[in-house]
Amino acid sequence: MNVLNFAHAFFSDSAHWHGYDGIPTRFAEHIKYSLEALLIATAIGLPVGLFTGHTGRGGNALAFIATAGRALPSFGLLVLMFIWIGFGLLPVMIPLVVLAVPPILVTTYEAVRSVDPSPVDAARGMGMPEARVLLQVEVPVALPLILSGLRTAAIQIVSTATIAAYVSLGGLGRYIIDGLYQKNYEKVVGGATLVAGLALATLAVFWAASRITVSQGVRRSA
Amino acid sequence: MIRIDSVTKRYPDGTVAVDRLSLDIPDRAITVLVGPSGCGKTTTLRMINRMVEPSEGSILLDGRDIRQQPVNTLRRSMGYVIQNAGLFQHRTILDNIATVPRLLGWTKQRARARAAELMERVGLDSALAKRYPYQLSGGQQQRVGVARALAADPPVLLMDEPFSAVDPVVRKGLQDELLRIQDELGKTIVFVTHDIDEAIKLGTKVAVLRTGGRLAQFAPPAELLSAPADPFVEDFLGADRGIRRLSFFPSTGLELQTGPVVPIDADAGKLAARAATAPYLLVTDLDGRPLGWSEPDRLTAGAIDRERLLDHGRPFVPGTDSLRTALDGAVLSPTGWAVAVDGEGRAVGVVSQQVIGEAIRAAHGEVAEHADAKAGR
Numbered sequence: 001m002n003v004l005n006f007a008h009a010f011f012s013d014s015a016h017w018h019g020y021d022g023i024p025t026r027f028a029e030h031i032k033y034s035l036e037a038l039l040i041a042t043a044i045g046l047p048v049g050l051f052t053g054h055t056g057r058g059g060n061a062l063a064f065i066a067t068a069g070r071a072l073p074s075f076g077l078l079v080l081m082f083i084w085i086g087f088g089l090l091p092v093m094i095p096l097v098v099l100a101v102p103p104i105l106v107t108t109y110e111a112v113r114s115v116d117p118s119p120v121d122a123a124r125g126m127g128m129p130e131a132r133v134l135l136q137v138e139v140p141v142a143l144p145l146i147l148s149g150l151r152t153a154a155i156q157i158v159s160t161a162t163i164a165a166y167v168s169l170g171g172l173g174r175y176i177i178d179g180l181y182q183k184n185y186e187k188v189v190g191g192a193t194l195v196a197g198l199a200l201a202t203l204a205v206f207w208a209a210s211r212i213t214v215s216q217g218v219r220r221s222a
Numbered sequence: 223m224i225r226i227d228s229v230t231k232r233y234p235d236g237t238v239a240v241d242r243l244s245l246d247i248p249d250r251a252i253t254v255l256v257g258p259s260g261c262g263k264t265t266t267l268r269m270i271n272r273m274v275e276p277s278e279g280s281i282l283l284d285g286r287d288i289r290q291q292p293v294n295t296l297r298r299s300m301g302y303v304i305q306n307a308g309l310f311q312h313r314t315i316l317d318n319i320a321t322v323p324r325l326l327g328w329t330k331q332r333a334r335a336r337a338a339e340l341m342e343r344v345g346l347d348s349a350l351a352k353r354y355p356y357q358l359s360g361g362q363q364q365r366v367g368v369a370r371a372l373a374a375d376p377p378v379l380l381m382d383e384p385f386s387a388v389d390p391v392v393r394k395g396l397q398d399e400l401l402r403i404q405d406e407l408g409k410t411i412v413f414v415t416h417d418i419d420e421a422i423k424l425g426t427k428v429a430v431l432r433t434g435g436r437l438a439q440f441a442p443p444a445e446l447l448s449a450p451a452d453p454f455v456e457d458f459l460g461a462d463r464g465i466r467r468l469s470f471f472p473s474t475g476l477e478l479q480t481g482p483v484v485p486i487d488a489d490a491g492k493l494a495a496r497a498a499t500a501p502y503l504l505v506t507d508l509d510g511r512p513l514g515w516s517e518p519d520r521l522t523a524g525a526i527d528r529e530r531l532l533d534h535g536r537p538f539v540p541g542t543d544s545l546r547t548a549l550d551g552a553v554l555s556p557t558g559w560a561v562a563v564d565g566e567g568r569a570v571g572v573v574s575q576q577v578i579g580e581a582i583r584a585a586h587g588e589v590a591e592h593a594d595a596k597a598g599r
Contacts, residue, residue, distance in 0.1 A: 122308030125273055125380075126322050126370075127297030140312035215312035217354030 107149025
């Protein structure tokens with residue numbers, strides 16, 4: 001039997017489409033974990049990235065934090081947090097947020113810093129307050145790059161959120177881990193396919209968001 | 223009036239960008255700051271809207287220290303134009319121009335109506351209103367930059383090398399446009415450039431700065447050309463300042479000769495009579511527009527041969543053009559005579575290099591007498 005047959009068997013089994021272990025439930029759980037982690041990571045990474053990018057200070061510290069964050073293995077962190085904190089959502093959220101903050105933070109910093117300095121100088125010279133210089137001049141131009149950082153973070157979260165299942169939580173990782181344990185490869189392949197599908201859907205969401213939010217003047221001149 | 227009062231700008235590393243500079247910048251005129259790179263001209267400009275804070279000295283606007291009002295209020299009262307226009311690429315042309323009115327709290331509708339008005343004033347097609355900066359040429363972008371600076375009708379306009387990134391033809395157009403706008407609006411303009419020709423063309427007064435941020439000379443352009451303060455200024459002005467100075471002398475007083483001007487259908491008798499007045503005859507078409515020069519002894523059977531006329535060079539308009547244009551016409555003409563035309567391009571007379579030379583000497587004499595009188599001699 002090949003992978004396609006596994007996937008077909010998994011998705012055509014009506015038992016997989018309802019109940020607490022059904023695809024809709026697991027899918028919703030997975031999206032919930034991912035969104036929560038992305039929101040927390042954005043709440044940390046975006047303001048810090050915007051501020052440091054705007055002032056141009058703290059670049060070295062950022063690079064250090066980002067490298068350290070990337071070097072931490074998510075799974076190891078999960079186990080460590082589980083040992084320290086015990087059951088619950090928190091030990092899952094911490095590794096996901098640690099994973100997602102660096103791409104958001106570093107990309108946002110670089111995006112704002114690389115904005116052409118002359119419109120910024122013109123804006124200041126016309127008497128625009130600093131906050132508006134950042135939000136109305138720098139961010140609109142930096143937006144495509146900022147969104148790409150968020151997208152990278154979101155994809156990494158979606159694929160890594162499967163580890164929640166290791167600490168007895170739900171999400172699409174359930175199928176992969178249970179399937180491996182039960183040697184039920186239909187389940188493993190089905191779960192992996194769903195995660196991949198969700199990652200692609202995430203890409204599509206970000207593509208649409210950038211079409212809507214990025215000004216035509218920025219998209220075309222890039 | 224903007225008074226720059228013994229201002230020094232020293233950076234933490236010890237570099238002195240501007241050194242005890244004092245300048246009284248007159249109202250409703252264009253004051254140009256010019257000098258080589260590193261002379262502190264841009265720093266000086268940026269101290270006027272507090273983009274740079276002076277280390278010593280003060281700057282007064284109408285008698286009040288500019289530090290007495292909030293910095294953003296000060297900046298909104300001064301238009302600011304920079305080298306690459308610095309347009310907001312995510313905003314349409316109309317919204318770029320509406321920036322300062324919006325900052326001042328105008329409604330979007332009123333700010334956009336004002337922006338549309340300004341597009342017309344700076345010579346931008348209203349079809350460009352909804353475009354984005356990337357769709358405009360460099361010259362058009364710079365016009366938008368000027369319109370944006372004028373949007374809230376500020377009394378002062380600060381321009382930092384605004385035309386140096388565009389090609390010479392477009393630059394000339396933008397300079398002419400600025401002079402035209404200034405005629406209409408009468409702003410107090412401070413203009414920074416490294417191009418002495420631009421300074422002389424645009425400036426009512428020109429401040430020449432030397433490396434190290436010290437003032438070398440502050441004078442009207444004609445005076446700069448006739449009496450450079452020192453070898454640095456003289457060197458900076460370039461080799462042909464004598465010729466360039468002629469731009470400031472009108473060609474009104476030139477004595478024109480009408481004798482040598484003949485229409486192409488003139489008969490042999492008339493040609494012979496006219497040939498006695500000058501070594502060459504200027505032949506015009508039946509409307510009186512110059513066609514070219516003819517030597518009397520090359521007349522074919524007493525009539526003019528249109529194919530054998532000599533080029534008449536570039537004509538000048540007496541009163542409108544300067545002695546420099548008249549002299550240029552005479553130098554370019556193979557006969558050594560310049561052709562004077564009226565506003566419609568019809569020949570009104572000719573003038574020899576010799577007569578132009580006398581006019582130049584007379585003009586210099588008047589200037590010298592005037593200077594002597596001023597000095598009380």
